[in-house]
Amino acid sequence: MMRDQKLWSWHVAAGIVILLLLGLHMTIMHLDATLKFTSLNPAGGEPIDWANVAARGKMLFFPITYVLLLSAALFHGLYGLRNILFELDPGAGLKSAISVILIVSGLGLLVLGTWSAVASFDLAR
């Protein structure tokens, strides 16, 4: 009976994580000229330049935040999608099927994204 209370609380927590990490992303990508992140952009120029991306790729902090952001975004988005679909008043069987499909696709995307983050970290090192 308490399932929705738990899921909603995690939904809100995931939203806060997304807000913080997207804020960090926007700051690094778009406020570089103002804040001068020399350690994050050692090659100078644009933050999106290959040399800067490769330099950041060697830092453990980034793959960790990629996986965290991916987890939060997947949970937040897929739970929201589940709510929208449930409001169409599907039957109990269809509700279970929707939940299973969303969980499986979410886990699949999380594994794929985590593998990409870890592989790119290995490659950069």
Added chain:
Amino acid sequence: MSDATAKEILYRIRRFEPTRDRAPRWQAFTIPRVPGMTVLDGLWTIKQTQDASLAWRSSCRMGICGSCGMLINGRARLACNTQVSEIDAAVIVVAPLPNFDIIRDLVPDLSPMFDAHAALMPYLIRDDAREQERPTGEFSQSPQELERYLQFSYCIKCGCCMAACPTYATDPVYSGPMPLAQAQRYNADGRDGGFLRRRAVLGGERGPWRCHFAGECSRVCPKGVDPAKAIQLMKRDLVWDYIRLRKEQCPAAVMSKPKAGTRRPDIPEPPPRTV
């Protein structure tokens, strides 16, 4: 505003008699316009002079009982509380409250709303049943504690908020704004200790989670109650509860009676009790 100088006014009313009609139909009535006339007055005029079979619910005629909620020109309102002159149209279009089955004409079946209301235990829950049955004093409550729930207690259960709610329109499991606002009214009451019992229902599918905060419930409420706010406060309380940050409410204790004083000599004795 409708033309206040017109001598007559046209009503279009949705009719449905389940034993005879296969689907609802519209019927038009023209009645004399009287200054100060409410939509409910017009319905009574139609019933008395043109069609005695027209059915609706009403009782107090003063926005207290919550019986005459209906859809008037596309908005859920109380017929007794709506002046004909305040409707911005040449025709008064009246239909039963949406989101409910129709019993007959303008009479909706409100039993799902009252079932959901009862399921959320809209009453004080305390351990001291004896004190509630045979009170020995008053439960302590400060004006600030009263403010936490007072506006939600003005609800008259007319069902207008339920008729306006887009989520309740599609999701039969969702309890709807009235029952949820009333559950919050008691959860926020300092005299109540029933949060955990209500949480067993509110934490599941019948809780506030499907609310999109459209706010229509608050816009249409004829008593100025803000059910949308109650639902957001309830969500906040339940999230705090899940992460163990909700301050547990200790139901207010019975206030001790004032100690015996000395009567001033210039105050006369009260008259003897007659009852």
